Amino acid sequence: MVAYDHKKDTAVRRLVLASSSPRRRELVASLGLSLPVLILSPDVDESTPPDWTPVQIVEQLALLKARAARSLLAEDEDRNAVIVGADTIVVLGGEVMGKPKDESDAFRMLNLLQSQDHEVYSGVACVHADDKSREAVSHRMTRVRMKPLGADQIRRYIASGEPMDKAGSYAIQGLGATIVERIDGCYFNVVGLPLSLLSDMLAEFGVEVF
Incomplete structure (x- = not known):
């Protein structure tokens, strides 16, 4: 994590x-921050060099999203803000799994993941809206083991629609919780x-959470 002296910072x-x-x-809202929260959805190119590690991918994409959101802020908006960007990928045996392209791709991913241990990486970037020198980026990794699944189970899960916008084609906070056997790390x-x-x-x- 990049740290810096915030003694000179204004609130x-x-x-x-x-x-x-x-x-x-929902997760940001659960922190109960006293600050108002603005949601921006920057349109960024998420393609990455093939030789990047999972850590490089999630950290650099998180930073890219945060910087892109900074450019979307209007000049007359309060510039004394912190912008949070994030990116998540699933990695199995060196293969990086993002969001599925279609149902066939979702089936391929879930079929590979079933009965296997894999890693989930999330990168987080925080940047100041008005001071480009103030940026921090880091990541976390969690190991996940998925239960053994039959082809019919996978198809029924895909039919729910839940996998289609999720990295690795599953959502642990939804129906995907029923196909996860265990995790080691941050939920x-x-x-x-x-x-x-x-x-x-x-x-x-x-910014103190509590």
Whole structure:
């Protein structure tokens, strides 16, 4: 994590979440921050070099999203804000799994994941809206084991629609909880926003969760 001296900082008066994910919105809301929260959904190119590690992918995409959201803020808006970007991927045996392209791709992912241990990486970036020198980025990794699944079970889960916008084609906070056998690490990291990490990073900007 990149840290910096915030003794010269003035108080942050707004948090901007650079994500269209309803799950991340709910997680930020669960922190009960006294700050108003603005939601922005920047349109960014999420393609990455093939030689990037999972850590590089999630950290750099989280930072890219946060910076893109900064550029969307209007000039007359309160610029004394911290912007949060996040990115999540699933990794199995070196293969990076993002959101499925279609139902066939979702079936392929779930069929590979069943009965296997895999890793979920989430990157988190915090950037100041008005001071480009103030940026912090980090990540968390959680190991997940999925239960053995039959082809019919996978198809029924896909038919629910839940896998179609999720990294790795499952949602641990939804029906996907029924196909996960165990996890080792932060649960909220698998949902898409590790709250313990986020709270530490916000503290670097003078924003205390409690």
